[in-house]
Every structure is written in structure tokens, then in C-alpha cells.
Amino acid sequence: MLITHTFVKVIHAFNQQYNRAIFHLMKKIVLLFLFIITLPVIAQQDIKTLKYCVDPDWMPFEGVVNGKHTGIASDYLELFSQSLPYKFILVSTNSWKESTDFLKSGKCDLTLMLNSSAEREKYLTFSLPYFFGPNVLVTKGGMPFIQDLTAIGDMTLGVVSGYRLLEEIPMYYPEIKIKVLSSEEAGLLSVNQGDIDAFVGSLYSINLSINTLNLQSVKINGWISLQDKLRIGFTKPNAHLTPIFNKTIEKISSKQHNDILMRWSDVRVVKQTDYTVLYYFISGMSLLFIVFLWRYLVSIKISNALKHKNKELEQIREELLFVNKELEYLSFHDNLTNLYNRHYFMSTLNDHLNQLARQEIDSCILMVDLDFFKKINDEFGHAVGDKILQQFSALLLNALRAGDIAARWGGEEFVVLLPETDNNSSLTLAKRLIEAVEHHSFDLNINLTISIGVSQFKDNDTIESWIERADTALYQAKNEGRNCIKESL
Incomplete structure (x- = not known):
């Protein structure tokens, strides 16, 4: 009897321990299940939603068709979506003006494709440019x-x-x-x-x-x-996104840029079959055979004509791409010297001035003038004068470093931007340029000298004041005998 009682107690204790183990196991299974089903919600919370506005009628750059964003900008948005942890939601508008009103009021966080300007910088912060067009x-x-x-x-x-x-x-x-x-x-x-x-x-x-x-x-x-330098514009509360998107823009390859441009500048011919042909039932198998034979010959003729038109359109598309490249080059360069032109220089200087406002770096401008150039034109003719300008431009480019920007300012006057360069380094480069001109053998053994004005960027400078100080220094150099360098105070 004692043995039986002891056995029953052992069985009871075993059952209690077994039930506790089962209970703890089931608890762990339930907690794991709850974690799995809430994981997508937690992950979704990490994805920030960004609302964007577009120009609904600016194809092929961008547009809205049947409520869907399309165009060049939509392809770049796809690249941004693949690289960044953001969900983009289109805010529909009826016009570009309405889109800009939404950006000003905060109904949109960003817009994908626009040029920067002084007015727009009042309510937007801009990314790096990622699409250029004439x-x-x-x-x-x-x-x-x-x-x-x-x-x-x-x-x-x-x-x-x-x-x-x-x-x-x-x-x-x-x-x-x-x-x-x-x-x-x-x-x-x-x-x-x-x-x-x-x-x-x-x-x-x-x-x-x-x-x-x-x-x-x-x-x-x-x-x-x-030219167009198209960028992303962020509303001021979202300005912190600018460096994040800039990193993605810098990673876009040339092939990706070219593929997007080709996709939206391509010319296609769509073949259409006319199913409204009226069939006449004419008695006699011979006449029916003649009708089908005639239709077959006509279809061959139409097909050949479409192939010929496709070939012509492809040739036109290739010519257009070539002309586009030529127009883009000509819009940036002076056609005589092949240096950058004045408008390109001013646009680049504006971008550089914005960089100087954010970073504490030195930069200088050189204003260069060919001494007594009018006398050369008067004595030897404008053809020789043009040749001298071309030879000097080659000397100027050879004296500069990678990253320096040289442009023809007008006539015989030139301007150079020296980024990340202090006053002493600028004076050294200017002296090297003067010596190169003095020792160069120009056409008809013409002796040429130059005068240079130097100005270093100051904290309170605008584009106009910076250039004006360089121009004043150049004027001083010309008044003091030419063939010399003067720096602005």
C-alpha cells in the first residue's frame, strides 16, 4: 500500500512539471507569432512618405496622364525610389502655377525637375543639377x-x-x-x-x-x-534631404542618363491595320482570286513604304541628336576662342558663390586684358587680331589648372575663376601667365603684353561686387603702364 501511494505522488509531480513546460513553450510560440505579424508594420514605419508636385503639362520632361506621373522625371524618380528609403506620393495639380502654390504652402514636400532661381530659392532648397538641356x-x-x-x-x-x-x-x-x-x-x-x-x-x-x-x-x-540645369527642389522644412539625394544623384551613371534621354527623345512609327475594308462578293472563283491577289500586292507596297519612312525617321532622329550636342556646346562656348562664354561663366560663378556661402574656402577672379589690342586690329586687320585672340586663349588654358574656369568676357578681355585659391597663389599664376605671353611668338612676330586685375572673394561680396573689384584692379594696372598685375583691396 505504501509503494502504491508513493508511485501516485511521483506521477502527480511529473504531470505538474510537464504542464508548466508545455505552458512556457506555448507562451514563447504566441510571442513569436505576434512578432512576425507586426514586423511588416514596424518596417513600414521606417519608410518616410514624401509628397511631390510636378508640372502636369511639360512633356517629355514630365506630365500627368490618367492620374499617373510620366516623362523623364518619372524615370529618375524610379532610380531614387530604388536607392532611398522613401515612399513618393504624387499630389495632383492642374497647372505648374498650382504646383508652385502647393510647394509654397507646404502641401508638397518637393518637386522633381526645375531650374533654380533667386525667386524660387526663397521657398525651396535645390539639389545638384542632374539633367542639362539647351x-x-x-x-x-x-x-x-x-x-x-x-x-x-x-x-x-x-x-x-x-x-x-x-x-x-x-x-x-x-x-x-x-x-x-x-x-x-x-x-x-x-x-x-x-x-x-x-x-x-x-x-x-x-x-x-x-x-x-x-x-x-x-x-x-x-x-x-x-541653358536648363534641372534639379530637385525641396521645401525649406525638408532641406535636410538635399545631401541625401545629392549622393544618389552622383551615383547615377552616364549610361543611365543616356538611356533615359534616348527613351524619351526616340521617334517611332506605329503600324496600324485598317480593318474597315469593304468586301464585295463577286460571283466566280477567278474574280475572287484577283481581288485577294490585289490586296496582297497593296499590303506589300504599304509595308515597304512604312519601312522606308521608319528609316528616314531614324536618320532624322540621329541628325537631331547630333544637332542637340552641337547646340549644347555652342550655348556654352565662345565661337572664336572656344573658351566658355560670358553667360556660362556667370551661371558657374553663381553656383560657386552659393558653395562659398556654405564653406570657408578661398577663391579668386582674374580679369585679363590684351594691351593695345585695338592697335593690332588697326595695323594688321581683324583677321590677324582674331588669330592673336585664339593663340592667347590657348596660352591661357595651358597656364591654368584642372578646375579653373576661363571665359571670354568680351572683345580682348578675359575672366578666370580660380576655385580654392588664395591671393598669393593667384598672383603666382598671374605672373606665370604674363611671362608665357612675353616669351610666346605670335603671328607676324607681334609683341603682345597683358594686364591683370586680381580680386579675392570677401564674405560680404556679391557676384557684381566681386567682379567689379577685379575690374577696378585691371583698370589700375592699365593706368600704371600695363604689362603688370594689380590686386584689389
Whole structure:
């Protein structure tokens, strides 16, 4: 009896220990299950949502079709989505003006593709530029080619409301008569109807609009030096995102840039089959055979014609790409010396000035003038003078370092930006340039000297004051005998 009682107690204790083990095991299983089902929610909380606005009618750059974002900007957004932990939500608008109003009011966090400007910098912070494109002039077909905005003269120029060009053209060319238009389409139609003489806008969007609207009497008839440098614009509360997106922009390869451009500048012909053919039932098998034979021959003729048109369009597309590259180069460079032109220099200097505002680094400007150059033109002719300018430009480029920017300022005057360079280093480079000119053998054994003014950036400088101090130093060098260097105070 004692043995039986002891056995029962052992069995009871075993059951209690077994039940506790089962209970703890089930508890762990339930906790693991709850962790698994909440893991996607936790991960989703780490993904920040960014609302963005676009220009709904600016193809091929961007647009909204059936509520979906499309165009070049949408392809770049796909690259950003793959690299960054953000979810992008499109905020629909009816116009670019409405998009800018939403950005100002904070209804949107960013916009993907626009130029920077002084007005926009009041409410946006900009990323690095990631897409470049030339701006062109459109006129009626019979007008002569327009070299630049300086050749507009008394003509009326159309510009789209809210676009960056409406700020910069009056700044650089205050004498031009401007008519503000609601859209690019309205501008092209105004040229076609003779309401304005010329219209300015992006090459890629204008080329697409001319073809879409089937405007036969207008043409791209010139270019301007103000190019598009398209960037992401962040509202001020989201300015901290700028360096994050800049790193992603810097990682975009040339192949990815080219693939996107080719995808949206490609020209295609869509073959369509006409299913509305009326069949006549004619008695007799022989006549029916003749009808089918005739249709077969016609289809071959149409197919050959489409192949020929496709080949012609492909050739036109290749020519357009070549012309685009030529226009882009010409919009940045002086056509005589192949140095950068004045407008490109001013645009680059503006970007550099923004960098100087963020970083404590030294930078200098050199203003260079060829001494008694008018005398060379008068004695030897302008052809020889042009040759001297070209030879001096080659000497100037050879004397500079990688990263220095040289441009023809106008006539025989040149300007050089020396980034991350203090006053002493700038004076050393200027002396080296003067010696190179003195020892160079120019055409017809012409003895050439130069005068140089140097100015180092100061904390309170604007673009205008910085350049003016360099120009004042150059004027002093010319007054004190030329062939020398003077630095601004």
C-alpha cells in the first residue's frame, strides 16, 4: 500500500512539471507569432512618405496622364525610389502655377525637375543639377537664324509664366520686349498665328510640341546661352534631404542618363491595320482570286513604304541628336576662342558663390586684358587680331589648372575663376601667365603684353561686387603702364 501511494505522488509531480513546460513553450510560440505579424508594420514605419508636385503639362520632361506621373522625371524618380528609403506620393495639380502654390504652402514636400532661381530659392532648397538641356528660339519659317537673345532687337519674345526664364531674361537683357503666356502650347500657337515674333523654351519639349500640334509654319530658329540645369527642389522644412539625394544623384551613371534621354527623345512609327475594308462578293472563283491577289500586292507596297519612312525617321532622329550636342556646346562656348562664354561663366560663378556661402574656402577672379589690342586690329586687320585672340586663349588654358574656369568676357578681355585659391597663389599664376605671353611668338612676330586685375572673394561680396573689384584692379594696372598685375583691396 505504501509503494502504491508513493508511485501516485511521483506521477502527480511529473504531470505538474510537464504542464508548466508545455505552458512556457506555448507562451514563447504566441510571442513569436505576434512578432512576425507586426514586423511588416514596424518596417513600414521606417519608410518616410514624401509628397511631390510636378508640372502636369511639360512633356517629355514630365506630365500627368490618367492620374499617373510620366516623362523623364518619372524615370529618375524610379532610380531614387530604388536607392532611398522613401515612399513618393504624387499630389495632383492642374497647372505648374498650382504646383508652385502647393510647394509654397507646404502641401508638397518637393518637386522633381526645375531650374533654380533667386525667386524660387526663397521657398525651396535645390539639389545638384542632374539633367542639362539647351533652350531654343522658335519663329516663323521665313525668318533668318537668330544667333542669341542679343539679336532679338525689336521683336516680341514669348515666355511661359512661372518659368525661370521669365526671371533671368529681363535680368540679363532688360531691353527685350516680353509677352507672358500661360503655357508652351500657347506660345507656339501665338508664333504660328503671328501674335508674337519669337518664343523661347526647352529644345526637347518644344520639338515634341511642334510635332504634336503639327505646326508646319514654325521652326526652331536659334538658341540662347541660358541653358536648363534641372534639379530637385525641396521645401525649406525638408532641406535636410538635399545631401541625401545629392549622393544618389552622383551615383547615377552616364549610361543611365543616356538611356533615359534616348527613351524619351526616340521617334517611332506605329503600324496600324485598317480593318474597315469593304468586301464585295463577286460571283466566280477567278474574280475572287484577283481581288485577294490585289490586296496582297497593296499590303506589300504599304509595308515597304512604312519601312522606308521608319528609316528616314531614324536618320532624322540621329541628325537631331547630333544637332542637340552641337547646340549644347555652342550655348556654352565662345565661337572664336572656344573658351566658355560670358553667360556660362556667370551661371558657374553663381553656383560657386552659393558653395562659398556654405564653406570657408578661398577663391579668386582674374580679369585679363590684351594691351593695345585695338592697335593690332588697326595695323594688321581683324583677321590677324582674331588669330592673336585664339593663340592667347590657348596660352591661357595651358597656364591654368584642372578646375579653373576661363571665359571670354568680351572683345580682348578675359575672366578666370580660380576655385580654392588664395591671393598669393593667384598672383603666382598671374605672373606665370604674363611671362608665357612675353616669351610666346605670335603671328607676324607681334609683341603682345597683358594686364591683370586680381580680386579675392570677401564674405560680404556679391557676384557684381566681386567682379567689379577685379575690374577696378585691371583698370589700375592699365593706368600704371600695363604689362603688370594689380590686386584689389
